[in-house]
Amino acid sequence: MSGGNEYSADGEDLLIDDIDLSRYLDGEIEQDDRRRIANALESTPGLAHQAQLLRSADIKARQYADGLLESAPPARLCVRHMAAERRSRQRRNFAAIGAFLLTAIVAFGMGWMGHGIFHQQSFIARSFVEDAAATHKVYAVEVLRPVELDAANSAELTGWLSKRVGFPVIVADLTNLVLEYVGGRLLPGRNGAPSAMLMYQDADGRRATLYLGENSGTAPSSFRYFSWDEAATETVYWFDRDIGYGLTGAYERDELNDLAKSVAKAMDGG
Amino acid sequence: MDMAPELSAPDNPMAHVALAETAVAIEGLSLEQRTTLLLVAVEGLTYAEAAAATGVPVGTIMSRLARARRALASRMNAKPALARVK
Numbered sequence: 001m002s003g004g005n006e007y008s009a010d011g012e013d014l015l016i017d018d019i020d021l022s023r024y025l026d027g028e029i030e031q032d033d034r035r036r037i038a039n040a041l042e043s044t045p046g047l048a049h050q051a052q053l054l055r056s057a058d059i060k061a062r063q064y065a066d067g068l069l070e071s072a073p074p075a076r077l078c079v080r081h082m083a084a085e086r087r088s089r090q091r092r093n094f095a096a097i098g099a100f101l102l103t104a105i106v107a108f109g110m111g112w113m114g115h116g117i118f119h120q121q122s123f124i125a126r127s128f129v130e131d132a133a134a135t136h137k138v139y140a141v142e143v144l145r146p147v148e149l150d151a152a153n154s155a156e157l158t159g160w161l162s163k164r165v166g167f168p169v170i171v172a173d174l175t176n177l178v179l180e181y182v183g184g185r186l187l188p189g190r191n192g193a194p195s196a197m198l199m200y201q202d203a204d205g206r207r208a209t210l211y212l213g214e215n216s217g218t219a220p221s222s223f224r225y226f227s228w229d230e231a232a233t234e235t236v237y238w239f240d241r242d243i244g245y246g247l248t249g250a251y252e253r254d255e256l257n258d259l260a261k262s263v264a265k266a267m268d269g270g
Numbered sequence: 271m272d273m274a275p276e277l278s279a280p281d282n283p284m285a286h287v288a289l290a291e292t293a294v295a296i297e298g299l300s301l302e303q304r305t306t307l308l309l310v311a312v313e314g315l316t317y318a319e320a321a322a323a324t325g326v327p328v329g330t331i332m333s334r335l336a337r338a339r340r341a342l343a344s345r346m347n348a349k350p351a352l353a354r355v356k
Contacts, residue, residue, distance in 0.1 A: 018336035026310065026335075028317050057342035058311035064292045065312040125314075224314025237314070 016040055021051050025058075027225070027253035034254060058227065066126075127190060129226050129237050132211035132246025135187060135197050136233060140207040140249075147183030147199055157184050164194040166214055167243055171198060172266030177259055178202050189213035200259075208249030208256070210263055215244030223260055225253055236260045243267075295345040303338035310335055 016037060023029040024037045041048045139146050149157035154171055161169040164186055171181055179200040189195030195213025202208075226235045228248075236256045237246040245267070247260050296304060302324075309320040310331070317335075321328045 018340050019332050022336040022339060023332060026317070028332075053343040053347065054336070054339040056346065057307065057339035060292050060342055060346055061296060061307050061311045064289075064296050065308065222316055222319065224316075226314060 016047065018050075018054065021047075021054055025051060025055055025253075027257055029254075055227070125221075125224075125237070125239075128213075128215055128244045129235050129246055131189065131195070131213075132209075132235050132237060132248050133226075133228050133233065135211045135246075136207075136209040136235075136248035139185070139197060139199065140209055146207070147197075148185035150183035151181045153183070154181070161186060161196040165189075165196050165212070166194075168267075169196055169198070169212070170266045170269075172210075172263040174200055174259055174262055177255075177262060179208060179259065182207070187211075187213075190215065206250055208247060208251065208259060211244075211246040211248065212267075213244055214242060215239055216242040223257060225256075238264065240264070240267075292346070295342055298345065299338050299341055303334050303341065306331055306334040307338040307342070311339075 020029075020033065020037055024034060024041075029037070041051060149160070158169045158171060161184060169184075171184075174181070179202050182199040182201050184196060184198040187195050187197055190213065193214055195211065198210040198212075200208045200210070220241070221239045223236050223238050226237065228234065233248055233250045234253055234256055235246050235248040236253070236259075237244065238260070239245070245260070245263065247256055247263060249256060249259075251259070296307075299307065305324060306320060309315045309323060310317070315323065317328050317331045320335075321331045324331070326334075
């Protein structure tokens with residue numbers, strides 16, 4: 001399958017194209033290919049630069065979408081309203097026009113035209129992911145008090161958190177994925193509802209934080225991803241039975257994906 | 271070029287320019303490429319979910335996404351993005 005541009009990595013016989021790089025960036029690639037591309041990226045700076053360029057497109061797309069969400073209040077996200085507005089305004093207001101286009105394009109594709117579900121869900125999900133990332137940013141760097149109760153007090157912590165967040169908080173055992181449980185803490189969540197954070201750490205001191213809280217109003221989802229380029233961290237998030245989960249850390253997407261699978265399995269009762 | 275802080279400050283004239291440039295670049299993509307990029311990069315859909323949402327095979331999602339990223343990256347970067355490795 002040709003992705004248009006092909007590169008031959010140093011020391012590799014096989015060509016790597018944009019599709020390969022995209023799949024690698026998205027974690028949608030088989031283990032063998034992932035290893036091959038990871039090696040090539042490491043040994044070929046030019047290829048790493050190409051991957052960075054492709055990733056930069058995602059950043060632009062998110063900035064575009066962020067600009068639309070920030071500038072267009074929910075009441076104005078009705079397609080009919082925006083269509084009328086679009087007719088009456090010139091291109092000086094990119095946000096309004098863009099909001100129409102974004103809603104119309106994606107809503108049409110997903111069969112949701114006119115329901116505004118896309119933006120409502122996007123907004124809730126984005127807000128949740130931002131909370132998960134902010135939690136990671138604040139606490140992952142803490143040396144003395146990263147958690148309120150540490151792993152030695154796990155039962156006390158989970159009992160307390162479960163009572164406050166309103167659902168059973170279960171600590172996933174991630175030791176087979178080389179992450180030790182550090183502990184956790186209670187946090188303010190969306191609309192003032194309590195949420196929780198569980199922290200894990202690997203032998204190099206890298207930390208992953210699981211942010212979880214009640215999140216009604218979101219449809220169940222599979223694992224989704226958000227890259228925080230400034231901090232070189234990534235969040236994998238998902239919603240299940242009115243609970244939102246956001247696992248954040250400076251890990252590759254497929255590593256986070258494996259961690260998230262274990263967390264989801266544990267929260268599901270093992 | 272990191273535009274995030276500017277985009278969140280609507281009174282900054284440069285923010286409008288930056289947003290306009292990004293908007294022009296994204297809206298310059300084909301409908302199929304734009305939809306795919308927004309679904310995967312912004313909405314976080316998996317390839318399978320994006321394929322189901324748009325009614326095309328996963329392979330098509332892969333190629334549309336790669337082309338959208340390449341086209342957008344090229345448009346947003348002043349220097350040519352197609353340097354051949356090696």
